[in-house]
Amino acid sequence: xxxxxxxxxxxxxxxxxxxxxxxxxxxxxxxxxxxxxxxxxxxxxxxxxxxxxxxxxxxxxxxxxxxxxxxxxxxxxxxxxxxxxxxxxxxxxxxxxxxxxxxxxxxxxxxxxxxxxxxxxxxxxxxxxxxxxxxxxxxxxxxxxxxxxxxxxxxxxxxxxxxxxxxxxxxxxxxxxxxxxxxxxxxxxxxxxxxxxxxxxxxxxxxxxxxxxxxxxxxxxxxxxxxxxxxxxxxxxxxxxxxxxxxxxxxxxxxxxxxxxxxxxxxxxxxxxxxxxxxxxxxxxxxxxxxxxxxxxxxxxxxxxxxxxxxxxxxxxxxxxxxxxxxxxxxxxxxxxxxxxxxxxxxxxxxxxxxxxxxxxxxxxxxxxxxxxxxxxxxxxxxxxxxxxxxxxxxxxxxxxxxxxxxxxxxxxxxxxxxxxxxxxxxxxxxxxxxxxxxxxxxxxxxxxxxxxxxxxxxxxxxxxxxxxxxxxxxxxxxxxxxxxxxxxxxxxxxxxxxxxxxxxxxxxxxxxxxxxxxxxxxxxxxxxxxxxxxxxxxx
Amino acid sequence: xxxxxxxxxxxxxxxxxxxxxxxxxxxxxxxxxxxxxxxxxxxxxxxxxxxxxxxxxxxxxxxxxxxxxxxxxxxxxxxxxxxxxxxxxxxxxxxxxxxxxxxxxxxxxxxxxxxxxxxxxxxxxxxxxxxxxxxxxxxxxxxxxxxxxxxxxxxxxxxxxxxxxxxxxxxxxxxxxxxx
Numbered sequence: 001x002x003x004x005x006x007x008x009x010x011x012x013x014x015x016x017x018x019x020x021x022x023x024x025x026x027x028x029x030x031x032x033x034x035x036x037x038x039x040x041x042x043x044x045x046x047x048x049x050x051x052x053x054x055x056x057x058x059x060x061x062x063x064x065x066x067x068x069x070x071x072x073x074x075x076x077x078x079x080x081x082x083x084x085x086x087x088x089x090x091x092x093x094x095x096x097x098x099x100x101x102x103x104x105x106x107x108x109x110x111x112x113x114x115x116x117x118x119x120x121x122x123x124x125x126x127x128x129x130x131x132x133x134x135x136x137x138x139x140x141x142x143x144x145x146x147x148x149x150x151x152x153x154x155x156x157x158x159x160x161x162x163x164x165x166x167x168x169x170x171x172x173x174x175x176x177x178x179x180x181x182x183x184x185x186x187x188x189x190x191x192x193x194x195x196x197x198x199x200x201x202x203x204x205x206x207x208x209x210x211x212x213x214x215x216x217x218x219x220x221x222x223x224x225x226x227x228x229x230x231x232x233x234x235x236x237x238x239x240x241x242x243x244x245x246x247x248x249x250x251x252x253x254x255x256x257x258x259x260x261x262x263x264x265x266x267x268x269x270x271x272x273x274x275x276x277x278x279x280x281x282x283x284x285x286x287x288x289x290x291x292x293x294x295x296x297x298x299x300x301x302x303x304x305x306x307x308x309x310x311x312x313x314x315x316x317x318x319x320x321x322x323x324x325x326x327x328x329x330x331x332x333x334x335x336x337x338x339x340x341x342x343x344x345x346x347x348x349x350x351x352x353x354x355x356x357x358x359x360x361x362x363x364x365x366x367x368x369x370x371x372x373x374x375x376x377x378x379x380x381x382x383x384x385x386x387x388x389x390x391x392x393x394x395x396x397x398x399x400x401x402x403x404x405x406x407x408x409x410x411x412x413x414x415x416x417x418x419x420x421x422x423x424x425x426x427x428x429x430x431x432x433x434x435x436x437x438x439x440x441x442x443x444x445x446x447x448x449x450x451x452x453x454x455x456x457x458x459x460x461x462x463x464x465x466x467x468x469x470x471x472x473x474x475x476x477x478x479x480x481x482x483x484x485x486x487x488x489x490x491x492x493x494x495x496x497x498x499x500x501x502x503x504x505x506x507x508x509x510x511x512x513x514x515x516x517x518x519x520x521x522x523x524x525x526x527x528x529x530x531x532x533x534x535x536x537x538x539x540x
Numbered sequence: 541x542x543x544x545x546x547x548x549x550x551x552x553x554x555x556x557x558x559x560x561x562x563x564x565x566x567x568x569x570x571x572x573x574x575x576x577x578x579x580x581x582x583x584x585x586x587x588x589x590x591x592x593x594x595x596x597x598x599x600x601x602x603x604x605x606x607x608x609x610x611x612x613x614x615x616x617x618x619x620x621x622x623x624x625x626x627x628x629x630x631x632x633x634x635x636x637x638x639x640x641x642x643x644x645x646x647x648x649x650x651x652x653x654x655x656x657x658x659x660x661x662x663x664x665x666x667x668x669x670x671x672x673x674x675x676x677x678x679x680x681x682x683x684x685x686x687x688x689x690x691x692x693x694x695x696x697x698x699x700x701x702x703x704x705x706x707x708x709x710x711x712x713x714x715x716x717x718x719x720x
Contacts, residue, residue, distance in 0.1 A: 172570070
C-alpha cells in the first residue's frame with residue numbers, strides 16, 4: 001500500500017458520521033478529564049473498559065480524541081493554580097497570576113490558541129516522522145525489536161533521572177507479573193498458584209485502574225479542600241468573556257515563540273521517555289532565557305509564560321505517538337494507556353503499524369489534526385462549564401469516578417478477583433506516588449512484557465549470539481544509548497534552569513503580591529520543588 | 541558491654557526501614573521465582589530466570605544506594621521522577637491520617653459490598669453515602685445521584701455492554717437459608 005493510498009483510506013475511515021462522533025466524544029472526555037485536577041488519566045482509563053467491545057476505527061477515534069488533546073489541562077492550571085495532570089505545571093507560573101489579576105479569559109484564550117498551533121505543528125511533524133520510520137523499520141528483525149522493547153523499558157527508568165534504580169525495580173516487578181499465566185511457546189503454566197483465573201495472565205485494565213486512577217483519586221480527595229477554596233475565589237474574580245481577535249493577535253504577535261516552543265515539544269516527544277513535563281519546562285525556560293524582559297516579568301503574569309508551555313503541550317503528542325506506534329515505546333502515561341488500548345483492540349505496535357496497518361497509523365495523525373481543532377472550538381465555548389467541572393468538590397467527583405473505574409476494572413474478566421487485583425495495584429500505586437517511585441515503567445513493562453518474551457525467544461532461536469553481529473541491531477543500540485544520554489542531559493539541564501527560574505521568580509515577585517505568586521512552589525507546583533531538587537521530602 | 545550509639549538508630553528512619561523491608565520482600569519473591577523456574581524446561585524457564593536475575597540485581601543495587609545515601613546524609617533528598625507528583629496535602633498529620641483511613645475504609649467497604657450484595661446495590665449506596673458525608677450535598681441530591689448511577693448500571697453496563705455480574709454472596713446465603 002502506497003502512503004497516498006493509506007492517507008486516502010485513513011481519511012475515508014475517519015470522515016464518517018460515527019467515527020467523527022466518536023472523536024468528538026473522545027475530545028469531550030479529554031476536556032472533562034483535563035478540567036479535573038488529576039483527572040485526565042482516570043477518565044481515559046474508564047474508556048479502556050470498553051476497548052474489547054467496539055469497532056477498532058471508532059475505538060481509535062475515541063482514544064485519539066481522549067489521549068492526545070491536552071487543551072483543557074490549562075483550565076485548572078490557570079484558574080486554580082493546580083495542574084490538570086503531568087501537564088500544566090509550567091503554565092501555572094504565569095497563568096495563575098494572570099487569573100488572580102482577573103485576566104483568566106485572556107490567559108485561557110491565548111493558551112487554547114497556542115495549544116491549537118502546537119497541535120497542528122505536532123501533526124505535521126508526525127507525518128514526516130512516520131514516513132522516515134517506515135523506511136527504517138523495514139530492515140528490522142526480531143533481535144532489533146527485542147532490543148527496542150528492552151530499551152523501551154529501561155529508557156523510561158533511566159530518564160527517571162534520580163530514580164533510575166526505582167524505575168528498574170518497578171519494571172522488573174512488572175515483567176515478573178507478565179510471566180504469570182500460560183506460556184504460549186511451551187505451554188507451561190507459570191506462577192499461577194493453581195488458580196484458574198491466572199491462566200490467562202494478570203488482566204491489564206484492573207492493573208491500570210489500580211496503578212493510575214485510584215492513586216490520583218486518593219490524592220485529589222485528600223488535597224480536596226484547598227481546591228474548592230481556590231475555586232470560590234477564582235469564580236468571584238473572573239468572568240469568562242473571550243475577545244477572540246485579541247487572542248489571535250496576541251498569539252500572532254508571538255508567532256515565533258509559538259513556533260519554537262512547538263518544535264521543542266515535537267522533538268522532545270520524538271525522544272521516547274523524556275516526557276511531557278520536560279517538554280513544558282524546556283519550552284518555559286527557553287522563553288524565559290530568550291524573550292526580551294522575561295527575566296523581570298516571568299512568574300508574575302506574563303502571557304508569554306502561558307504561550308510557551310502550552311504551544312509545546314499539544315505539539316508533544318504528535319511526536320510521542322511516533323515511537324509508541326512504530327516501536328511500542330510510549331513516552332508518557334497517556335501514551336502508555338493509548339498503547340494498552342491498541343493492544344486490547346488487537347493491534348501490535350511495530351512494523352505492522354507501518355506496513356499492513358499504515359492506514360490505522362495515519363488515522364492517528366489525521367485524528368490529531370481534527371481533535372485539536374475540535375478541542376479548541378469546544379474550549380472557547382465551554383470554558384464556563386469546564387471551569388465549573390474543575391470546581392466540583394472532590395467529595396462529589398471522586399466517588400463517581402471510583403464507581404465508574406471499578407465497573408471498568410470488573411469488566412476485564414467479569415470476576416470479583418479483578419476488584420482484588422485493582423485494590424492491590426491501587427495500594428501499590430499510592431505507595432509509589434507518595435514515595436516517588438515512577439509508575440510509567442511498570443505499566444510499560446506490563447504492556448511490552450509479552451512482546452519482549454516473544455522477541456527474546458525468536459532472537460535466541462534464530463540468531464543466538466550472532467544477533468550481536470547484526471549491524472542494524474548495533475546501530476539501534478548506539479542510537480538508544482545516545483538518546484538515553486541526551487535525555488538525561490536534557491532532564492538535568494531543565495531541572496537546573498527551572499531551579500534558577502523558580503528562585504528568581506520567588507525573589508523578584510511584585511511587592512505586595514501574595515506569597516503563592518512570589519513563591520510559585522505552591523499547591524500542585526510543589527512538585528516542581530522536586531524538579532528543582534530544591535526542597536526536602538516534606539510530603540504529608 | 542558497649543553502650544549503644546543513640547544517634548545511630550536515628551539514621552535509619554521509618555521510611556528507610558519501610559523501603560528496605562519492601563526490598564527484602566521483593567528479593568524473596570524474585571528468589572522464589574528463580575528457584576521455581578527449575579521445574580520447567582529451559583525454553584519456559586530462561587526468560588523468568590533473566591527477569592528474576594534483573595529484579596534481584598536492581599533491588600540489591602537500590603538497597604545499596606539507599607544505605608549509601610543515608611550514610612552520606614542525602615536520605616531526605618527528593619528525586620525527580622517521570623510521573624504525576626503527589627500533590628501537597630494541607631493539615632496536621634493526625635487529621636490527614638484520619639482522612640486517608642476514612643477514604644480507604646470507604647473504598648474497601650464498597651468493594652466488599654460488591655462481593656456481598658452486588659453492583660446494583662453497593663454502587664448507588666456508596667455514592668449516596670460519599671456524597672452526603674464527603675460531598676456535603678443535600679440528601680435528595682445524593683439520592684438523585686444514586687438513582688442516576690443505578691440507571692447507568694442498568695442501561696449502559698447491563699443492557700448495552702451486556703456485563704455478566706457476579707453472584708452476590710449475601711443473596712446466595714439468604715436463598716439457601718430460605719430453601720432450608
